[in-house]
Amino acid sequence: MSPSENIEKLIRKLHYETSAETHDRVFGNVMLALEKQQKQKAGVIKPDLWRMIMKTKITKLAAAAVIIAAVLVGILQLGGNGTNAVYASVVEQLHYARTMTYSIMTHTPVESMPTLRQQMAFKEPGYMRTTTADGYITVIDWNQNKGITLLPPKREYIDFEASNYQHDPAQDPFRVVEKLRNLPDEADEVLGEKEIDGRLLQGFRVTQGDMINTVWIDSQTEQLVRVEIEYANSPGMNTIMTDFQFNIELDDSLFSLAPTEGYTPMEVKADISTVTEEDLIAYLQMWSTWTKDGTFPPTFNPIELPKVTAEMIKQGKFGEGETSQQQQQAEAMQMYRGIMFVTQLPAESNWRYAGENVKYGDNQTPIFWYQPAGSQTYRVIYGDLSVKDVPPEDLPD
């Protein structure tokens, strides 16, 4: 073995395996313990209740869908206040659902950021379609990790890969969902009944970190009617989900990845297949010139970024100044290329972003690192935007 060979790679190859018999025996012993455990519990939910949802790659659903799932999971967890029947009914509705549709509306207090309205549709196993109010359509097939966005104004489309985000809790694009995952076992507050849009609804409120969830259920029909999410750290911003429908017929063609006839591939001024580390660095530098204090973007999380940006605008953290339309376009393209560099990195690159609150010029603080394909070392970008090759054991923890 030559010294240069990567011993870590070899160690990772030291796998143990076992016969099917042994595997069955161990699992059988564990199941015996499980059965013993379950006999001691009363009123458990029938296992087959979960059959449908088990088939769904829930982690891969779009954030908004997972929010619904997590909120509903939270609903069941509320329990203990005489409303279990309502909860159970709603959860069962979700669990048996082969399809689900709803509307989602996100409002920010920033005047320049209009309220975003979208229709969401899901179909097992792992198909998602979003339609914006102005007709932009995105379809993602999580089984193939592929997606397509249709842009009606110019009859263009964009194909994209959907699998490049890692599931690290600190960097996970579904971080908003992570905030919901630890909903308490009981609601903070039972809101009682309230008439909304002509329907008498029963409300429950659960606060989780900076996220305040209000869930409205029609106690007569036991239908989930409305979910409202407010963000304590972003006053004035909220998300409202309504128009829930379960198990309606959704034709497979709605989730086709084929572009609509007559649509052409969107011409991107820059070929994103050629984006490089330099594009990321240029984006980071550009952002640091936008902020008054010279800090880098707080996050690369595509869901968090618009919210955080809106809040930063509101707090006056960006500098003033006129820019020409040409310059704006150039900056938008640079931003696009920088973000695309990151989104195109495979999960195996183990990329991490740690630039929040770091100011440009800080040559001691790593703000981004990733492992290029085939490389034994990581590329680490520091706060002064210098880059070094660093062995894995010397990475920031």
Add this chain to the structure above:
Amino acid sequence: MLEDRLLLWKFKHGSKDAFRAIYEKYAGDMLTLAGNLLDDKAGAEDVVQDVFIKLVESVGTFHLTGNLKSYLATCVANRSRDYIRSRIRQRNVIAKQAEKTPAETKSTVHLAIRSEELAKLSNALGELPYEQRETIVLRLHGDLRFRQIAKMQNVSTKTAQSRYRYGLDKLRSTLNGEVKK
């Protein structure tokens, strides 16, 4: 991440399928982790079984704060330490058994080694001081961060990183030495 949490939640509410999914997802990794920690394949099987039984027994009160793989890896590491302590207490019995039949040949669990180099590496790993071996195995097979390993070992992060480096250096020099021979 979320998938694990949903599986756990469903398991908590009675779904055996959810537990089976968790088991099938992580049992293999945990077996590899325990096998490399203990260098005792039968023991690895016991440890992994114990860890999953513990998970079953505690599911009612269990509250996952990190990721499930890290949690299970930490449990395997702790249980492996217990196992080693227990093995030391019974070392005379174990030694006699080992003389008669190596654990590897008795157990149905075996190292999936397909090259002489990996066999040497496995032996060399078994020769490392336990703390170094544990650090390397938890880092590379358990995907734990140095901070998590340090916390478990009750040392500083720097110490955990040093153990990792020293361990790798030793493995490298051991293997190189063998090749030169």
